[in-house]
Amino acid sequence: MTAPEVVVRPDADDLAATVARELVARLTAAQAEHGTASVVLTGGGIGTAVLRAVAADGGDLDWTRVDVWWGDERWVPAADDDRNEKGAREALLDVVGVPADRVHPIPASDAGFAEPEDAAAAYAAELTRVGDGALPRIDVLLLGVGPEGHVASIFPDSPAVDDPRPVVAVRDCPKPPPTRVSLGYGVITGAEEVWLLVSGEGKAEAVARALSGRETATTLPAAGAVGRTATRWLLDAEAASQLT
Numbered sequence: 001m002t003a004p005e006v007v008v009r010p011d012a013d014d015l016a017a018t019v020a021r022e023l024v025a026r027l028t029a030a031q032a033e034h035g036t037a038s039v040v041l042t043g044g045g046i047g048t049a050v051l052r053a054v055a056a057d058g059g060d061l062d063w064t065r066v067d068v069w070w071g072d073e074r075w076v077p078a079a080d081d082d083r084n085e086k087g088a089r090e091a092l093l094d095v096v097g098v099p100a101d102r103v104h105p106i107p108a109s110d111a112g113f114a115e116p117e118d119a120a121a122a123y124a125a126e127l128t129r130v131g132d133g134a135l136p137r138i139d140v141l142l143l144g145v146g147p148e149g150h151v152a153s154i155f156p157d158s159p160a161v162d163d164p165r166p167v168v169a170v171r172d173c174p175k176p177p178p179t180r181v182s183l184g185y186g187v188i189t190g191a192e193e194v195w196l197l198v199s200g201e202g203k204a205e206a207v208a209r210a211l212s213g214r215e216t217a218t219t220l221p222a223a224g225a226v227g228r229t230a231t232r233w234l235l236d237a238e239a240a241s242q243l244t
């Protein structure tokens, strides 16, 4: 496993612009190598700010050859403002016009699945459909980090940490809404590059703990979020303020 890279920018705006530029460059390089690129999006404040920055300055990335996935989703109806999908569509996908068949949202609670477990199984099936029977290559997997160290919808001490399924339903989440669908660790750590986007003083302790080498995925899920070829912590100065 390669050591995590830590990038610190002065503030959230600079961080969003920097990550946007680097994301477009990475996806462009993946297209040059493979023909297509794939990215897993995150909800959250800085995650959505990055998408807005990509929309404003997206270079010449060919969005018709980018597969778009989500790391987690709230179990609410499609039109609910809590949907990560809704925020991502408004911030970026509707702006740059990604073709519908390349956008892979996690099913909403009104999409016809009785339980979030059914939606999780359907999302796992969609991953293997696109991956021709295996999990697809994910070039960049973006994650926000909660103040207690959660990533996607995997919270500290949750059974989801040890669930081997590629996509899991998560109930009783400490952060509302309580029911969610999340990629499991196997998919997260199967991504080529995992980029953790973190902004603000309230995350500084979680960042320092995650990078201390003393936490496990169970005690601090962000600590277990590593990519196959790269793990990048992309921070603003406040989020980095407790790093030694």
Ligand SMILES: O=C(O)[C@H](O)[C@@H](O)[C@H](O)[C@H](O)COP(=O)(O)O
Pocket: 042, 043, 044, 045, 046, 047, 072, 073, 074, 084, 143, 144, 145, 146, 147, 150, 151, 152, 153, 175
């Ligand atoms: O569904 C969610 O709650 C998000 O996907 C979550 O994982 C988020 O990314 C982090 O909590 C960071 O959010 P902020 O950047 O808004 O603090």
